[in-house]
Each structure stands twice: as structure tokens, then as C-alpha cells.
Amino acid sequence: MKKRNNKLSLIFTPIVFCLVMCLAVAAAVLPKYDKLSTLAGMFISDTQIDYSSAYENIFVPTKNSGDTVNAKDVEFPGVNKQFGKLKIKGTKVDAKLFYGDGTVPLRNGVGIYGGSFIPGYGKTILVAGHNNTYFNGLKKVKKGDIVKINTSYGNYEYKVTNTAIRDHKDKKAYDLEADHENLILYTCYPFDSLGLTNQRFFVYAEKVKGPKIVGLYE
Amino acid sequence: MKFIKNKTVGKILYIILSFIFSVCLIACSICSVIRFTVFNKGFILDCLNSSAYYTDLCDEITDDLMNIGDASGLDKSFFENFVDEVLVREDIQKYLEDFYAGKKLTVDTTNFEENLDEALQKYQSDNNITDASKKSIDYFISEAAKIYAKNVEITYFSVLQKTMLEYRTNFTIYAIITGVIALTAAALIFFTNEWKHKAVRYLYYGVCSSGLFIILVPAVVFASGILQKIAILSRSLNDMYTTVLNSLFIDMAICAALMFVISAVLLVLHAKFRKKVSES
Numbered sequence: 001m002k003k004r005n006n007k008l009s010l011i012f013t014p015i016v017f018c019l020v021m022c023l024a025v026a027a028a029v030l031p032k033y034d035k036l037s038t039l040a041g042m043f044i045s046d047t048q049i050d051y052s053s054a055y056e057n058i059f060v061p062t063k064n065s066g067d068t069v070n071a072k073d074v075e076f077p078g079v080n081k082q083f084g085k086l087k088i089k090g091t092k093v094d095a096k097l098f099y100g101d102g103t104v105p106l107r108n109g110v111g112i113y114g115g116s117f118i119p120g121y122g123k124t125i126l127v128a129g130h131n132n133t134y135f136n137g138l139k140k141v142k143k144g145d146i147v148k149i150n151t152s153y154g155n156y157e158y159k160v161t162n163t164a165i166r167d168h169k170d171k172k173a174y175d176l177e178a179d180h181e182n183l184i185l186y187t188c189y190p191f192d193s194l195g196l197t198n199q200r201f202f203v204y205a206e207k208v209k210g211p212k213i214v215g216l217y218e
Numbered sequence: 219m220k221f222i223k224n225k226t227v228g229k230i231l232y233i234i235l236s237f238i239f240s241v242c243l244i245a246c247s248i249c250s251v252i253r254f255t256v257f258n259k260g261f262i263l264d265c266l267n268s269s270a271y272y273t274d275l276c277d278e279i280t281d282d283l284m285n286i287g288d289a290s291g292l293d294k295s296f297f298e299n300f301v302d303e304v305l306v307r308e309d310i311q312k313y314l315e316d317f318y319a320g321k322k323l324t325v326d327t328t329n330f331e332e333n334l335d336e337a338l339q340k341y342q343s344d345n346n347i348t349d350a351s352k353k354s355i356d357y358f359i360s361e362a363a364k365i366y367a368k369n370v371e372i373t374y375f376s377v378l379q380k381t382m383l384e385y386r387t388n389f390t391i392y393a394i395i396t397g398v399i400a401l402t403a404a405a406l407i408f409f410t411n412e413w414k415h416k417a418v419r420y421l422y423y424g425v426c427s428s429g430l431f432i433i434l435v436p437a438v439v440f441a442s443g444i445l446q447k448i449a450i451l452s453r454s455l456n457d458m459y460t461t462v463l464n465s466l467f468i469d470m471a472i473c474a475a476l477m478f479v480i481s482a483v484l485l486v487l488h489a490k491f492r493k494k495v496s497e498s
Binding site: 010013014015017018020021022043044045046047048049051053103106107130131132133187188192193194195196197198 | 233236237240241244281282284285286287288289290291292338341342347349350351353354355356357358361419422423424426427429430431434444446447448449450451453456459481485
């Protein structure tokens with residue numbers, strides 16, 4: 001009997017020691033669980049990151065050029081997703097329109113700055129593109145030209161009212177809090193020259209037609 | 219028992235000593251593993267070499283440079299083979315040396331800027347570009363150098379430098395202190411016990427429970443597949459941090475395995491001493 005107890009203690013004593021230490025660690029960690037869990041959440045995700053430069057296209061052409069479109073019928077684009085096309089008649093500007101203005105959008109087309117709005121919102125739409133690629137054609141844009149934006153939920157037209165060359169830090173070059181729908185396209189300046197400058201070329205346009213998104217806050 | 223006459227009190231005292239030995243052995247092992255892995259420049263460099271860090275980083279730098287190249291009148295092919303992996307490796311090694319030496323962390327972009335300037339001059343002469351403004355070219359080079367430096371600086375390292383170096387010193391001290399206590403406890407158990415088979419058994423309790431405790435974290439980490447769920451936006455950084463953590467937990471598992479081997483040896487010794495006692 002004593003021999004059996006000795007054998008059992010060889011198995012169970014280390015396990016009991018380990019459990020006691022686990023309990024001590026748990027007691028020390030539990031009060032900080034929320035903090036640790038938030039920290040871990042910053043680096044751990046259930047979905048694997050897609051590192052490819054491929055992008056998702058949610059743009060399906062529509063004929064809707066009416067006055068309104070319900071918010072529930074609009075698929076709001078995520079970052080780096082193509083959700084439309086942007087074209088300026090009489091120029092070479094004919095590009096895919098993305099949400100976000102990072103590497104993927106600007107490599108494949110032009111992109112809406114995340115701090116501005118998508119067409120139909122009734123606010124400012126700020127679109128960036130590279131002067132060497134998709135926005136090279138902006139150099140030919142003049143007052144009165146029509147910028148067409150096609151999305152899956154509606155087709156929009158904006159009339160160019162002005163162009164300007166501004167410093168890249170000039171906050172007066174755009175008003176993101178405007179209470180009317182307006183489109184601002186911008187790119188680096190000068191065009192077709194080697195090197196980089198602080199100057200940016202801006203094209204300002206006002207909405208002519210296209211459906212307003214309604215029921216946004218319902 | 220030489221000093222402890224009461225059998226039950228003696229047992230309790232040896233169990234407590236054995237537990238202290240186990241706790242100190244765990245603390246000493248974990249501190250040593252971390253000290254010689256995460257806080258060790260050679261270990262981090264090995265991880266960078268064994269992961270695809272340098273290749274991925276060169277691709278990311280190229281991507282970022284192509285992005286400003288598109289805004290600077292440069293052909294897409296200009297940056298295709300421009301980023302020199304050898305230079306990137308040298309600059310990162312220098313960065314890590316400064317990091318572990320506690321020096322101010324900066325990336326010397328002189329070589330990168332010289333290479334870029336040379337490549338731009340060749341590009342201009344190949345494409346007959348004569349009207350480029352020096353100011354624009356210089357601004358482009360300085361912006362490209364900023365991109366290069368930002369990529370070479372290992373994210374989170376600059377923020378963690380002071381804390382890491384403090385912890386490195388502390389971990390060394392903790393490892394020494396807990397190591398000395400563990401050895402003292404082991405010596406007390408062994409030399410104060412009249413019956414060597416019992417002394418060896420108490421040592422076995424300590425070593426085996428340490429092994430069990432140390433194996434727990436890597437076992438949970440590897441079984442849950444949490445390392446595959448690490449999601450850092452930069453592929454190179456993701457590779458690097460995953461490799462570092464993977465190697466750290468493998469080292470912990472090796473440490474635990476070593477303790478199980480020692481436990482097995484102690485068990486054999488225990489049986490031998492016990493046999494001797496029963497024979498006599």
C-alpha cells in the first residue's frame with residue numbers, strides 16, 4: 001500500500017505543484033485580463049491578412065441617375081475596394097474609383113480620401129491620383145468640363161468650376177465640412193516633370209446630377 | 219533526518235522547500251530563455267535570416283518607392299531592381315547593434331541617397347531629360363530616403379528600446395538570484411536529508427513540476443494556433459514577429475524537455491537509492 005502511495009505521489013505531486021503555480025499566475029493576471037486582451041486584440045485577428053496587391057471590385061454598372069437612392073440599397077465600400085469609375089470627357093482621365101487613397105488604389109486607379117465622403121452624401125468628395133498615371137489627364141481639364149462618376153448605386157455628374165495650384169499643406173485648398181456636394185480632384189504638380197515638389201494641382205467641381213443617398217441615419 | 223526529528227513536520231518542510239525550488243527553477247529558466255532570445259541581438263538576427271524578412275521588406279520598400287515614383291515622372295520600371303538587399307541587411311544590422319547598445323536609433327541613408335542620385339542621373343541621360351529642376355530632384359531623393367529609413371526602422375523597436383534594455387538587465391539579475399535560491403534549496407533538500415532516495419524524490423518533484431509548468435505556455439500557444447492569427451499589416455514585420463515568437467516558444471519547450479530528462483534521471487537515481495536502502 002505504502003509502495004503504491006509512493007508511486008502515486010511521484011505522479012500527482014508535480015501536477016499539484018504545477019496547478020498551485022497556475023492558480024497563482026491566474027490570480028496575478030486576471031485583474032489585468034481586460035488590458036491584456038485589448039493589447040492582444042491589436043495584433044491578433046481571426047481573418048488572415050491578404051498581402052497581395054489584388055483588390056476587390058464591388059462596382060456593378062447601374063442606370064440609376066434619378067434623384068434619390070435609399071441608403072439600404074447602397075453597398076458602402078471598404079478601404080481599397082473599387083466601387084466605381086471616374087471619367088472626364090475630352091481628357092485621358094478614365095480611371096477605376098476606389099475608397100481610400102493608399103498604395104493599392106493609387107497603383108490601380110484613383111482613390112477617395114477616407115476623411116471625405118462618397119458621391120450622393122451631399123458633402124465633399126476628395127479624390128487623389130498620381131500625376132504620372134491616372135490623373136495625368138487633369139492637365140487638360142478646363143472650366144465647364146463634366147466629371148462623370150459611375151457607382152453601383154447611381155451615376156453622377158459634376159461640372160468643373162475652377163482649377164488651382166496649391167501647396168500640399170494648404171488646408172484652405174479644400175473644405176471637408178462643406179454643406180453641399182462638391183468634388184475635388186488633386187494630384188502632384190507639375191505634370192510630366194522629373195522629381196517631386198510641394199505643389200498640388202486641384203480641380204474643383206460642383207454636382208450637376210446624380211441620386212442623393214436618403215435614409216442615412218434611420 | 220539529521221535536523222528534523224518530527225516526521226510529519228519534516229515532510230511538510232521538505233515539500234515547501236521542494237515547491238520553492240520549483241518556483242525558483244521556473245523563474246530562472248524563463249528569465250534565462252527570454253534573456254538569451256528576445257533580448258539577444260544574435261537571436262533576432264537569426265530570426266530575420268530564417269524568416270523572409272529581408273526579401274519581403276525589399277518588396278515593401280520597392281512598392282512605397284514606386285508609389286512616389288508615380289508622382290514624380292518616373293517610369294514604373296525605374297524602381298523594379300533598385301532596392302539593394304545587401305544594403306538593407308547592413309542597415310538593419312547596424313540599427314539592431316545601436317538598439318542593443320542603447321544608442322540613439324537612426325538610419326544612415328547616405329548610401330541609399332547616393333545610389334538613388336546615381337540612378338536618377340543615368341535615367342535622365344538615358345531618356346534625354348534636360349529640364350529637371352534640381353530642387354524637385356533633391357526633394358524627391360529626400361522623400362525616398364525617408365521612406366527607406368521608415369522601413370528599415372523595425373516598428374515598435376524604437377518605442378520599446380528603453381524598456382527592453384531595462385528588462386534585459388533586470389532579467390539577468392532575476393535569473394541569477396532565482397538560480398542561486400534554487401541551488402540553495404536543492405542543496406538543503408539533498409544534504410539535510412538522511413535518506414538520499416527521499417531527497418532525490420523531493421528534487422524530482424521540483425524539476426518535474428517546473429517542466430510541466432514551462433511546457434504549458436508553448437503547448438497552449440501551439441495547440442491554439444494563435445501564432446498563425448497574428449495580423450500585422452506589414453508582411454515582413456508579421457513574418458519577423460511570428461518567427462521570433464515561434465523560436466521563443468520552441469526554446470521554452472526545449473527547456474521543459476530538458477527538465478523532463480533530468481526528472482527521469484532523478485527517478486532512476488531514486489529507484490537506485492531506494493533499492494540500496496531496502497537491501498541494507
